[in-house]
Amino acid sequence: MLPFSPRFLLALLIPFAIISPLIAIALGTANIHFNEVLGAITRTLMAQVSTDAKTMLSDRIIVELRMPRAILAMICGAGLAVSGSVLQSVTRNPLADPYLFGISSGASLGAILALTGGIVFLPLSVCAFLGSLIAVAVVVVMARDGQVETLVLSGVAISFLLSSIANLLLYFSDPQAMQAVLFWSLGSFSRATWSTLITPAVIVATAIVIIYQFQRPLQALMVGDESAHTQGVAVLPLRLGMLILTALMTSSLVATCGGIGFVGLMIPHIIRILIGSASASSLIATALLGGVLMVWVDLLARLILPAQELPVGVMTAMLGSVFFIGLLIKRNQRFR
Amino acid sequence: MSISLLPNVHMEVKNLHWRSPSKQVLNDLSFTVERGKFIGILGPNGVGKSSLLRCMYKYMQPDSGEVLLNNKNINDYSRHEFAAKVAVVLQHAPVGFAMTAKQVLATGLINQQKWWQRINHQAENVEIERVLELVNLSSKAEQVFESLSGGEQQRVLIARALLQKPEILLLDEPTNHLDVGYQVEILKLVKSLNITVVASIHDLNLASAFCDKQLLLQHGKLVGCGQPNQVLTPNSIEDIYGIKTDVDKHPIGDHPRVTYHFDEVNRAAV
Secondary structure (H helix, E strand, O other), X not given: XXXXXXXXXXXXXXXXXXXXXXHHHHOOOOOOOHHHHHHHHHHHHOOOOOOOHHHHHHHXXXXXXXXXXXXXXXXXXXXXXXXXXXXXXXXXXXXXXXXXXXXXXXXXXXXXXXXXXXXXXXXXXXHHHHHHHHHHHHHHHHOOOOOHHHHHHHHHHHHHHHHHHHHHXXXXXXXXXXXXXXXXXXXXXXXXXXXXXXXXHHHHHHHXXXXXXXXXXXXXXXXXXXXXXXXXXXXXXXXXXXXHHHHHHHHHHHHHHOOOOOHHHHHHHHHHXXXXXXXXXXXXXXXXXXXXXXXXXXXXXXXXXXXXXXXHHHHHHHHHHHHHHHHHHHHHHHHO | OOOOOOOOEEEEEEEEXXXXXXXXXXXXXXXXXXXXXXXXXXXXXXXXXXHHHHHHOOOOOOOEEEEEEOOEEHHHOOHHXXXXXXXXXXXXXXXXXXXXXXXXXXXXXXXXXXXOOOOOHHHHHHHHHHHHHHOOOHHHOXXXXXXXXXXXXXXXXXXXXXXXXXXXXXXXXXXXXXXXXXXXXXXXXXXXXXXXXXXXXXXXXXXXXXXXXXXXXXXOXXXXXXXXXXXXXXXXXXXXXXXXXXXXXXXXOOOEEEEEEEEEXXXXXX
């Protein structure tokens, strides 16, 4: 038996998903009272402007800086967690995550070309997006037989190839560009604005709606390709279609927020332990938990050191590693 | 396309050939599957039983020949049409990801709504409870599939096939890895469904007890086809399995009973 019912977990997560961004908006270098946060949001929704100078300033901090940041963190966490969950289902590999298929290294190469090459005149985020899409396109072409093994092997091969090219370019670049690439690759939501979050928001929301509609075939795929075939599932198109959807989600997120690892690996594991992974509720729970976790990690990254921000990617990697080590220790104790 | 003129023929395999990269696995197989009958596919390991079934449920395309379902080539059915008529219980189901028995069962309902349609969970639960009761597993619905015993897992997979409301049930070695009690229980359950069944079975005595018709394969060819007492003879068993046997009438049934001479096995002669 699983420890929680999906409904119970959702009933816990939904209020958390509403309150967490509000708390993240309230806390920061300039602490803002919770009532002021709600007031600023209400005024923005009603298209009103405060006449008080202090309130105007806090409204600007809330609406222009912290709100887009909290929302971007929420979208990023949800998108990466759902991508991980879907990829683990379609490859039946609990270690699959969005970065396994060259997405991260493709984005890094694109970013490095933008920062160092001078040959690319597009903005960094566009280059990173294109880089990761090209990487996934190559993986999909190489693994067009749809076999899980080919898919994972192509992903690993392309990932290493692109990383080596990226590192070579970085080796010959100037230290300033190297610093910029390092900062970008460690992940941050500090560049969040309303305009930067539109593209990932639209892509992630659309992808999650499509994935939700395909829950049943995805669950059938968890019981094996041949079994899914006997249920009338078009295994190959489903697998490649889901890979492309998750690639679009992850590429748009990596391009906007940089490399944030482990969320796509850790959240599906937690959901699987709590409620199992083969239900529509588990998809929603995965998205909510991913979003909530990312909001809190970003908040910690902002607050843990005074007047300094830690990279979010480093925090998630630490958290993820500790989680998996804990999981292993618990498992070893059970078998002792 | 050739049309079968026999009215009670549910499925027909005609001149089927299939070659793996290394050898000819199925060699000019032709037989009929009669409506409502239990057909057993017999033969030693690697003879092509699973390959034949895979051709019958469209997982593999034969090199030549055809499979007809209700007088229509199976390739002329859409994926969903075919799954609504033919359900399959595989030898292995690699169910992971902490899926509960109920969640595994629910995958059998894919065909009942289009991807854009809303799932009616209440109606589905009624259906799932009905088949769980049929396989006597109502109390195990919320248990993780992998934590169930081999026999229970097999019954869940049969229940899932039943959710498809099929005309034909294809089973690939359904009694594999099960103890004697579960073997009989599973085959009794399948027999009680009163639908057309095609199953590959290793145990000759079980196949004799449950099958209306048996197909005996050797080197990918059909070397015996008919009622158990016509197919299972000491000579045919020795030719195919390399073991001497006595075949007589089962003391509490009409079917043949096979007794093995355990000291007279000669696989090299097969």
